[in-house]
Amino acid sequence: MAMKIFKSIEVTKRPQVKIDAQAFVKMLMYTAKCSTEVAWYGFVSRDKDTYTIEDVFLFPQSVTEATVSVEEEKLALWHDENIGKDPDKVDKFRFHGHSHPNSNVKLSKVDVDYRLQTTSEYQPETQEYHLFMIINKSGEISLQLFDFFDMIAYSTDDIDISVTGGSDGNELTLAMICDEIDQFVEVRTPGISTIDELLKDDITGESCLECKYLDRPIKCKHMLISKGFPECLKEEGLE
Numbered sequence: 001m002a003m004k005i006f007k008s009i010e011v012t013k014r015p016q017v018k019i020d021a022q023a024f025v026k027m028l029m030y031t032a033k034c035s036t037e038v039a040w041y042g043f044v045s046r047d048k049d050t051y052t053i054e055d056v057f058l059f060p061q062s063v064t065e066a067t068v069s070v071e072e073e074k075l076a077l078w079h080d081e082n083i084g085k086d087p088d089k090v091d092k093f094r095f096h097g098h099s100h101p102n103s104n105v106k107l108s109k110v111d112v113d114y115r116l117q118t119t120s121e122y123q124p125e126t127q128e129y130h131l132f133m134i135i136n137k138s139g140e141i142s143l144q145l146f147d148f149f150d151m152i153a154y155s156t157d158d159i160d161i162s163v164t165g166g167s168d169g170n171e172l173t174l175a176m177i178c179d180e181i182d183q184f185v186e187v188r189t190p191g192i193s194t195i196d197e198l199l200k201d202d203i204t205g206e207s208c209l210e211c212k213y214l215d216r217p218i219k220c221k222h223m224l225i226s227k228g229f230p231e232c233l234k235e236e237g238l239e
Contacts (some may be wrong), residue, residue, distance in 0.1 A: 015145055015154055016050040017131065018164045022172050023056045029177045030056075031099040031135050036063040036187055042095035044131055051131065051145065052164070053095055058184040067110070068098055069188075097133035105134040105142040115144070122148045 023042065030038050042056035060074045083089045096118065107115075115132055122128040128148040135141050143161060145154040 013049060014158060014160050015147070016160050016162070017143060017145065018050065018052045018162050020052065020054050021163050021165055023053050024163045025172060026056050026177065027097060027133070027135055028139070029174065030058070030181065031101065031137055033174075033177060033181055034063070034099065034185065035101060036065050036185075037068050037099050037101060038063055038181070038185055039068045039096065039098035041093065042097065042131075043089065043092035044094040044129075045092055046127075046129060051129070053131070054092065056095070056097065058180050060184050060186075062186045062188045064188050065101065094129060095131045095133070097135065100134055100136045103136065105136050105140045107134070107142070115146075119146050119148075122146075124148055124151055 027040065030040060038058070039061055040056045040058050043054045045052050045054055060070065060078050062069045062071075083093055096114075111132075111134070118132075119130055122130065126148050130146045132144045132146075133141060141156070141161070143156045143159055145159060146152075147154065
């Protein structure tokens, strides 16, 4: 499939992205409560150039400090049971967010590849759109909006972002967030078999304070140990 070409232009109209207050709190709480990465989907509605993120929710996933992975069969079953039977939910299923718990909110190569894969499912010059977000524990946010009618990809600085009042008044408690995390998020301890997976990724914005390895910091033995690998890997020559 040919890659879609999005315009790189000086933005003359600024899309408005409004985040429901409860949805915003949920994303912050997911990020705060998980020491690892964690990802979520969300429902979005659109009125001309205004996009409203109405709700967010977790899905079955396996996580480490630097990765989120899913089993396609589990994800498909979850989607069929929770999204696919309701046409309104299917139409609003246009948002993906995840955390970078202890780093900045710049896109990694994995993030870029995932967004290209997701947006490849949409047809150009239609009313389709999709939003992506990254949040870290410092509260930094990056947002990207793909508009398929004008074929423009808007980035954080091109978008007016605001948080709106709660939509339904339902109480949101920390216990509810913890229960949701326990239900859907499986923390995976990195093992030897996952070294190749981590070495493939360009982890941006990180450097080792011990050896100052800057090119591909995840290859540094100190960084590997910080990601949960055992001390014995020091002897493997991964400098």
